[in-house]
Amino acid sequence: MVERTEEQHKAKMQKKQAAHDKIIAGKTVEKGLLVVHTGKGKGKTTAALGMVVRAIGHGKKVGIVQFVKGAMTTGEKVVFDAFPDQVEFKAMGEGFTWNTQDRTRDIALAREAWEEVKRMIADPAYAMVLADELNIVLRYDYLPLDEVIAVLAARPDMKHVIVTGRNAPEALIEQADLATEMTLLKHPFREQGVKAQPGIEF
Template identity: 75%
Template sequence: MIMRTDDEQNAKSAKRKEVHDKIVASKTIEKGLIIVHTGKGKGKSTAAFGMAVRMIGHGRKVGVVQFVKGAMATGEKAIFDAFPDLCEFKPMGEGFTWDTQDRARDIAVAREGWDEVKRMIADSSYAMVVADELNIVLRYEYLPVDEVLAVLSAKPEMTHVVVTGRNAPDALIEAADLVTEMTQVKHPFRSGVKAQAGVEF
């Protein structure tokens, strides 16, 4: 541990603030971002949900399409329901979970969800569109990546699109503006703890 006097610490902070202010001042562009949350860790859907709710808090409209049942659930739905004018929540995953074993049907459900995403993206009244667990759909090749990339590259300039799910395709990472990988450092599931309200759903 390096010991510093308060004066030394304050001088260091002042320098850091100066550098930070300079960097912030150089950033002037506003545009809708393509945002990807991937990796095996927790928080991909939760952070997307957090962004959607924050956007609602700014009084702007969001659309959320859920491709896999359960990634957003009761807790989320209750919040979205509290702001009916600012949120459209489409859970499409009924047919696409561990519980169905019908690939043809899963593809049809994925297509239906994607049609909802396309409709929301095309409508510039949505400030943000979340395609929750779309990466899983792409991974299973239920939808062609190229078709998704074509829609993203033609999106209205100010619309933010958030795509979540592990194993984001390289081409999507390439096309994205902001990519975060959630890495699992430690998970309580390993010590016999079950999924709990608020934490997991």
């Protein structure tokens, strides 16, 4: 613990505030962001859901396309259902890819999901589009990376797009305005045999 007098504390905080104000004053650009959540840790989809909630709260419309998880029967669905005019949810993937064991079918489903993302990006009604687990699909080469990057790069000016999933391709991170890596520091599944629980995992 660092001991400081009230006076020292105040001086330090004033300096911090001045630096903070200066940074904020230099930020004047408004634009739709390409946001990428990647890494092996938890929180990639969950943080995207948090952003969706914020956008809903600001009266915006959000499109969500889930690429590889099963139909949404989970917590967030109930909350989104309370704002039916503001959330369009498409669960395109049928379970994780290793459940289908049919590559041709997986590729067709990935294409179908991607066409939904493209439609939502093109449609001005959507302020935000979440392409959940798109990175997984790219990792398996189920969609051409070049096409995905080109569509994201050419998105309308004020459109926010969030892409989640581990192993984000380097080219996607390059293109991103904001990229965050979630890293596991400690995990109860591996270490304690704890199962997935409502409110935490789904």
